[in-house]
Amino acid sequence: MEEEQINNILNKLEGSSVVASAVNTTNDFNSNDRFFFCDAKTQSELNELIGENKPKLVVLVGFAGYGKSTFVGSLYQQLISNHSYNNYCFVDSDTYVGFERRVFLRRINNSNVSDTKRNVLGENDVLNIKLRSNKGEMQHVIISDKAGETYSRYISSDNDVSNDMVINNADIILFFIDAELLCGSLANYNLISEKYKNILKRFIALGKLKETASYILVFTKIDKLNGEDYKMKLTTRRDNLSIVFKDIIGSGPDDIYEVNSKKIEDVRLNELFCKVLDPNRSSIYSREIDWVKNDIETLI
Amino acid sequence: MGNDDLMCAINAHLFIPLDGKIIERLQNNVMQLLLEADINMVEDCTYSFFMNVVSPDFRNSFDMNYQKLYKDSLFLPDIVYVILEIFFVRKCIEADDISANVRRKYSCVVRNFAVLLKGRWSNLKCSDWVIGMYKYSNVDIDKSKHTGTPSQSFLNSILPYDNWDDTGLDISNINIFRQIHDLCIVATKNHFNNFINSFAFSKYSSPFVRVYMLFCKMMNNYDWKYLSIEPPKIIISTMGKASTEKKKFRRIVDIIRNELNSDDLYKPTMKSSVLLRKIFSNYHCGIEECMFSVLEFGIYLYYELLLESYND
Numbered sequence: 135m136e137e138e139q140i141n142n143i144l145n146k147l148e149g150s151s152v153v154a155s156a157v158n159t160t161n162d163f164n165s166n167d168r169f170f171f172c173d174a175k176t177q178s179e180l181n182e183l184i185g186e187n188k189p190k191l192v193v194l195v196g197f198a199g200y201g202k203s204t205f206v207g208s209l210y211q212q213l214i215s216n217h218s219y220n221n222y223c224f225v226d227s228d229t230y231v232g233f234e235r236r237v238f239l240r241r242i243n244n245s246n247v248s249d250t251k252r253n254v255l256g257e258n259d260v261l262n263i264k265l266r267s268n269k270g271e272m273q274h275v276i277i278s279d280k281a282g283e284t285y286s287r288y289i290s291s292d293n294d295v296s297n298d299m300v301i302n303n304a305d306i307i308l309f310f311i312d313a314e315l316l317c318g319s320l321a322n323y324n325l326i327s328e329k330y331k332n333i334l335k336r337f338i339a340l341g342k343l344k345e346t347a348s349y350i351l352v353f354t355k356i357d358k359l360n361g362e363d364y365k366m367k368l369t370t371r372r373d374n375l376s377i378v379f380k381d382i383i384g385s386g387p388d389d390i391y392e393v394n395s396k397k398i399e400d401v402r403l404n405e406l407f408c409k410v411l412d413p414n415r416s417s418i419y420s421r422e423i424d425w426v427k428n429d430i431e432t433l434i
Numbered sequence: 435m436g437n438d439d440l441m442c443a444i445n446a447h448l449f450i451p452l453d454g455k456i457i458e459r460l461q462n463n464v465m466q467l468l469l470e471a472d473i474n475m476v477e478d479c480t481y482s483f484f485m486n487v488v489s490p491d492f493r494n495s496f497d498m499n500y501q502k503l504y505k506d507s508l509f510l511p512d513i514v515y516v517i518l519e520i521f522f523v524r525k526c527i528e529a530d531d532i533s534a535n536v537r538r539k540y541s542c543v544v545r546n547f548a549v550l551l552k553g554r555w556s557n558l559k560c561s562d563w564v565i566g567m568y569k570y571s572n573v574d575i576d577k578s579k580h581t582g583t584p585s586q587s588f589l590n591s592i593l594p595y596d597n598w599d600d601t602g603l604d605i606s607n608i609n610i611f612r613q614i615h616d617l618c619i620v621a622t623k624n625h626f627n628n629f630i631n632s633f634a635f636s637k638y639s640s641p642f643v644r645v646y647m648l649f650c651k652m653m654n655n656y657d658w659k660y661l662s663i664e665p666p667k668i669i670i671s672t673m674g675k676a677s678t679e680k681k682k683f684r685r686i687v688d689i690i691r692n693e694l695n696s697d698d699l700y701k702p703t704m705k706s707s708v709l710l711r712k713i714f715s716n717y718h719c720g721i722e723e724c725m726f727s728v729l730e731f732g733i734y735l736y737y738e739l740l741l742e743s744y745n746d
Contacts, residue, residue: 180449184511186486188447303449419555422565425545426733433666 174232174258177299180276183228183262189274192410193300196310197329198282201354204395205310206261206279207236209407212398213263219404219411222265222273229261236279257281260300265411273413278304289332292340301342306410307349311375313392314358317367327378334382348388351376352406357394368392437461440521443560447513456508463500464522470495471526476540477547477705479519484550485720486557488515492522517560524563527570535744541570542741546706549734552724571737626652630672641676642686643693645669645732646713650700653739665736669729677729684722686731687713700739707738 175183183189194202210233213224227233259280265273278300287294301307309330315322337343351372359368372390380386393403422428437457444460445451452460467475475492482489493515501507526532527540544567551558558564595601605611629652638644648668669677681689690713691699702710709731712719726734 178450181511182509184448184513186488186512186516188449188513191449299450419558420561420565422568423548423555423558423561424552425548425565425568426730429733430666430729433664433670 172230174229175260176258189276190305191276191303192306193278193304194308197285200310200312201395202279202310203236203239208395208398219408222267225266226264232261295336295340304347308352310352313353314355316371317364323371351387351390353392354395356392443517444514466499476523476526477543479523480543480547483520484547488512520560527567537570539744541567543706545571546738549708640689641673641728643690646690649735649739665733669732680725680727683724709734710738
C-alpha cells in the first residue's frame with residue numbers, strides 16, 4: 135500500500151496528530167517494512183503506551199550479538215506458553231510483531247545458521263507486555279531492545295546518547311555481556327571493558343542514569359564455555375568487570391546472572407525473567423495522607 | 435500554583451515530558467472549566483482520581499474546551515487526565531471567589547473519598563496536593579462575622595420564640611448579634627453535652643452501631659457544626675475501650691443493617707458518603723475487606739455526615 139493511500143485512509147478515520155505520526159518514515163529502512171500493526175514501537179511513542187499507571191521500563195543495553203534479542207525472544211516464548219512469573223501471566227501486547235521477529239532471530243541462532251539477521255539499526259526497539267495476576271491485578275512492562283550498533287554509536291556520540299529517551303526513564307537496566315567473547319583473548323576482554331567504560335561514562339556525564347534505577351549484569355552464552363579454565367576465567371573477568379561498573383556508576387550491580395538465553399529451561403534465565411517481571415516497586419507515601427490515622431495520633 | 439507544579443506532577447508519570455507550552459495550555463483549559471465547577475463535578479473528579487480512572491464527563495468537557503480554546507486536539511495518556519482531575523479539584527478549593535462554606539464542602543469531598551484508598555495509600559498520585567486539600571474541612575465557621583441571622587434552632591436554644599422579630603432584639607446591631615451568638619453557642623454546647631451523657635448507648639450491642647447512631651442523631655438534632663467538636667474525643671469518651679475494636683467493613687455493615695430498622699438508617703445524598711451509602715444501600719464500594727476500628731469508622735462517619743449537613 136502506498137504511503138499516500140495510507141494517509142488518506144487515516145485522515146478519514148481520525149484527525150489526531152498521533153495517528154498521522156504512525157506513517158512518519160524517517161527510519162533507515164523501507165517504510166513498507168515499518169508499518170505493521172503491533173510492530174515494536176519507537177521511543178517517541180512511549181507515552182502512548184501509558185494507561186492509568188506508568189509501566190515499568192526495562193532497558194537492555196549491549197553491543198551487537200551480545201544476546202539481547204535472544205533473551206527477549208525466550209522471554210516472549212515462555213510468556214505465550216502460559217508460563218507465569220510472580221503469579222502473573224501474559225495477557226496481551228501491543229507489539230506482537232516485534233516479539234515474533236525476535237523469536238525468529240532466536241530460532242535462526244539456534245540453528246547455527248550464520249547470524250545475518252539481527253536487529254537492524256533504526257528498527258523500532260520498544261516492546262510491551264501486559265500481565266495479570268491470579269488476583270486480577272494488572273502489570274504493564276515495557277522493554278527497550280535496541281540494535282547493538284546503537285550502543286556502538288553511543289561510544290563516540292554525545293548527541294546520540296542525549297537523544298536516547300529510554301535510559302533515563304529505566305526502572306531496570308540489563309547490561310548484556312557475551313561471556314564467550316569475554317573469556318576469549320585478553321584483547322577481547324579489554325575491548326569489552328573499554329567499550330562499557332566509555333558508554334557508562336557518557337551516560338553518567340549526560341545524566342542518563344536515574345538514581346532509582348537498578349542495574350543487572352547479564353552474561354550470556356555460558357553454554358559455549360566448556361571446561362574449568364573457562365569457568366575460572368569467567369569468574370575472574372566477571373568480577374573485574376563488575377568493579378568497572380561499580381567504579382563508574384558509584385554502586386555495584388543489583389545482581390549478576392550467567393545465562394544461556396536460548397535454553398528456555400535455564401534456571402537462572404527464568405530467575406532473571408522473574409526479576410524483570412517483579413511487580414513490586416518500592417512505595418513510599420506520606421503518613422499524612424491517611425488523615426484519620428493522623429487525627430487519632432494527634433489526639434494521642 | 436504555577437505551571438511548574440503541574441509540570442512536575444504530570445511529567446513524573448510520563449516517559450517523554452510534555453513541554454511548558456502544552457502544560458500552560460492544559461492549565462488554562464482547567465481554569466476555564468472552573469467556571470462550570472459545582473459540587474457534582476468536584477465529586478465526580480475526586481472519585482475518579484481516587485479510583486485511578488478518567489471520568490468520561492471530565493474527559494469530554496476537557497477535550498471539547500481544549501478544542502474550542504486552541505482549535506487543536508491533543509493525545510494525552512489517561513494518567514495525565516487522572517492528574518488533571520485532581521488538579522481541577524485543587525483549583526476549585528483554592529479559588530478566590532468561593533465562599534468558606536463551599537471550600538469546606540469541597541475539602542470534605544476529598545477527605546471522604548480518601549477512604550477508597552484505605553490500606554493502599556502508596557497507589558495515590560499527587561499525594562502532596564491531596565494532603566494540602568484536607569485542611570479546609572477544619573476551618574471553624576467564623577463566629578465573629580456579622581453574617582446573616584442565627585438559625586431557628588439557635589433561637590430556640592435560648593429563647594421561647596419562633597422568630598427573631600418576636601424577641602424585640604435588634605440583631606442587626608453587631609454587638610447584640612455577637613452576644614446572642616455567643617449565648618447560643620453556650621446553650622448548644624450544654625444541649626450537646628446533655629445529649630452525649632444521656633444517649634441510650636446500652637440500647638445497642640455493637641460499638642459500631644452505637645457510634646453510627648450517635649453521630650446520625652447528632653446530625654439531626656443540633657447545630658453542633660458550630661461547635662469545635664473533635665470526633666475522636668467524643669468517640670473515646672463515650673465508647674471507652676470499645677473504640678479500639680476492629681472489624682472488616684463488610685462485617686460492620688452487616689451488623690448495623692441487622693441491628694437497626696431500615697427507618698434508622700441514614701439516607702445519604704452525597705456520592706462521597708462512601709460508608710453511609712454502603713450502610714444504607716449495600717452497594718459495592720471496593721473497601722469491604724478493609725479493617726476499621728470503631729474510632730476510625732466513627733471519624734470517617736463524622737466527616738461524611740458533616741458534608742451531608744453542609745449540603746442540606
